[in-house]
Amino acid sequence: MSILVNKDTRLVVQGITGREGLFHTTQMVAYGTKVVAGVTPGKGGQWVLDDKIPVFDTVKKAVETTGANTSVIFVPARFAADAIFEAADAGVELIVCITEGIPVQDMMRVRAYLDQKGSRLVGPNCPGLLTPGEAKVGIIPGSIAIPGNVGVVSRSGTLTYEVLYAMKQLGIGATTTVGIGGDPVNGTSFLDTLKMFEEDPQTEKVVLIGEIGGTDEQKAAQYIADHMTKPVVGFIAGQTAPPGKRMGHAGAIVEGGEGTAAEKVEALEAAGVKVAKHPEEIAHILKSL
Amino acid sequence: MKLHEYQSKQIFAKYGVPIPKGRVAATAAEAREIAAELGGRVVVKAQVLVGGRGKAGGIKLANSPEEAEAQATAILSMKLKGLPVRKVLVDEAAHIATEIYLGITNDRAARKPVMMASAEGGVEIEEVARKTPEKIIKTHIDPLLGLRGYQTRDLALGIDLPKEHWKAFSKVCFGLWEAYQKSDATLAEINPLVVTEEGQVLAVDGKMIVDDNALFRHPEIAEMRDLDVEAPEEIEARKYGLSYIKLEGDIGCMVNGAGLAMTTMDVIKLYGGEPANFLDIGGGANAEKVAAAFRIILSEPNVKAVLINIFGGITRGDEVAKGILAAMEEVKPEVPMVARIVGTNAEEGRRLLANADMITADTLVEAAQKAVAAAKGGAQ
CATH class of the missing domain: 3.40.50.261 (Succinyl-CoA synthetase domains)
Incomplete structure (x- = not known):
């Protein structure tokens, strides 16, 4: 047993084609985490990591297609709040935001919104989650x-x-x-x-x-x-x-x-x-x- | 990032908060000109980012342009709490009937902005909060809804503001909220907000702190940064993406990660030493960043030893060691260096550093003890 993430976690990586996103996706996959999808607006239809992981334009599409239930966010600070809103609107239950430097008023709006939606956020400005031997979501x-x-x-x-x-x-x-x-x-x-x-x-x-x-x-x-x-x-x-x-x-x-x-x-x-x-x-x- | 009074008030005015007529001056002659334009009594105010300007003699009344010039001459030659006065604000002096406090800040525990008003204006709000907290009326603002009209009436009622001023007060509340929200402030404060003898509601003082993380969308505010309030090393560190804070001790610290950097300082203290700085080099310790960090740490003449504490996670220990060695080639430090590298490929990293005559340690405690001993040895 564990909390929040385990071997059944189906992960979507927001910002998967960025330098950080791709590097850490490689590490998460190597650890055994089930990374089922990535999202980068404008890059839908591509595949990454030896064509094993599909990239979608939106989180909604990624969730509909792959049944992802957890998201990890590597997008830059100025787009991060939007990425969290998008994940919550797509019905993702657990959102893990690694990004550092998000304006605090953005985070106050995010919190107020998530409290209504019922999605759980971990972070931002955090290293993520690790359930040793099962799944690593983050860095x-x-x-x-x-x-x-x-x-x-x-x-x-x-x-x-x-x-x-x-x-x-x-x-x-x-x-x-x-x-x-x-x-x-x-x-x-x-x-x-x-x-x-x-x-x-x-x-x-x-x-x-x-x-x-x-x-x-x-x-x-x-x-x-x-x-x-x-x-x-x-x-x-x-x-x-x-x-x-x-x-x-x-x-x-x-x-x-x-x-x-x-x-x-x-x-x-x-x-x-x-x-x-x-x-x-x-x-x-x-x-x- | 803190803004000056004149900058804060200009932003407030942009969103409809009435402020006194006036302008900022860098010389006494300019102050005289502004006073002549305004006519009548003016107030000359030092623009420095410290509290208690009035008590320190940085705020003076002047009855004529000549007097304004004389006051400005005196104030512009002052240092307030160590900071030079480079500008004065010359404002029309208001005929004050009542002073109130009005401010918005982030309530971290509530995770919402909170607007606060008090009939005890003109004194430090922290002082009021300590002595008579019941005199501060608060209302939390839903970040998705924004400030609502009834909330401003709650505040007005709470501070016993006469009803004839409610409309003007409400307008100031909305102006302040907009200024706070649209500038990404973490604090927007009017103290005092005055009711004049003529019945006008006027922001005679102003203070703003803007979220550093939001400056990317406010380039016009980013340009207002006053470098006088920061140590030169802190400004230099920011250029390299390093987080540096100067302290009083003699053991320089270079660490990856903010929590670990604070902990390293604490452990130095625990074993009888004093840290000279907080320094987080962030992820991926490349030679350029490490060299910049060394230069900044060693620019402080008090530093008698340096402790390097790196947790190699994804960054490999041997790569960090190579970065440190390349940086040492460039900077050639003369004080003893204690290095502790743990995690991935740490052994190889330690071997590289030991060959370069660095003192190495396996644990943080051992590293702190060795750094404290090295600093004391260097002092003799």
Whole structure:
């Protein structure tokens, strides 16, 4: 078992003929993900990857023809919001947006629209999802994680790889890794993901990797305290980040004294989460649980 | 990206928000001319991107063109919180009867814009929020519907605005909403919005922050960027697509990925060191990018050691190592360098770097400890 993506995932890649899109499609196919279609407006009728994957002009056409149920988006930031709307209108259940740099007002409109439509968005500005041994939707390097019983959810990319890698060194594997992304307004939250891990029978432990900015970690802490039966190990990046500065991620900023690492660590610890001091320690804490 | 008061007010005016008559001046002589054109009492205001300009002496009244010139001379020679004053705004002085606060910002938790009004205008809104949060009236705006008329009446009622001003207030609310939406702002604020003795509703101050990610569709706003507020290294870094923030410590950091870059800083601190910067080189560490990153890190004379932390995922470790070596050839750093490369082809990468006299480490903790030791050694 796993959450969100597995061996039955039928994936459509939006922006499949772009440099990033094509490169990562190759990687996803090599991992064993069922990539059934690609979309690039104006390139419908072409085939990519040794003529194995058909390209369509629209997501609607791709879904009708191939039965795709999940989409991954690699289109540039200025077209990304439109790509999300298109996927939602085509009835795609799960939309994973890798693109970084989408204007935040676009994302507020996307969120308001998706809340009415019922499609789930993961990201944007995220590395996507990995269910080791089954499917990879996004850009997480497949070789750094093994199948196991730990659910991982994170706002970061390489920091997540670091944690998966440290887990693998100790023989600890993951059910699913969910990169929810580093933007201030995103689709799936920590809270949403924790609920799914709590309900997933194969997930026995959870790792939550947060960072400065916003209050999503605090909301997650409240849920953990009230409802979670599985142990959670936490980590918060940005203890040394100066206030008022955006630390790479659009959402990683302490504003008006809010969203500091210290308050997040405090909220998590109060909810019984073991908070690691550095990423390698996460794997050691998991081992001891 | 923050906009100056005069820029913000010009944008507000474009969407129908009444602002005082006035213009911006770069010299005292120009300030005098503007004051003469306006006639009567004027206010001379320093255009710098810091709060508390009034308290710092950057805002002065003048009763004549001569006085305006004198005030402008004084203000243009000032530095406010370290920033030079390059321009002053000369505005007609309003006869203020009441001061209110009106602003729109992104409510991150609600994932919607929120419009806020308060009868406590003219003071810092954060101060009001801390002391008397009940005096701030809020209304969330549906991003698909936009601001609705009844919401402006809710605000007017909430701040006890006399009914004769509601229509003018509503017009300002809609103007501010349009300015916010059409400019992709993350903050649009009028503080104070005044009711004059003549009964006019007027935005005498203005502040805007525009979403950097949206500047591609606002080239006219992108041109307004004030480079004074950014460290020169930060401007240089942006040219190469690097994300760099200068800090106070002595250990330079070069990392791929924002979360890992923050974590690297934290682990340095955990082991008794102080990071000199945040630097995310992003994906695909090619030699050109790495060289630019080295130059920027080493331009800071405080830096006594550099920690390179790269997680090779799709980017292979040996390729990153080659990029680092090529960059070192060019930059020839003189401080100790600690490199940690993990992930795909990391062993080959480490071997290449060890041959080049770099200190290598297997784990982030080990790398941080070695960098802290190297920085302390260099200080003796």
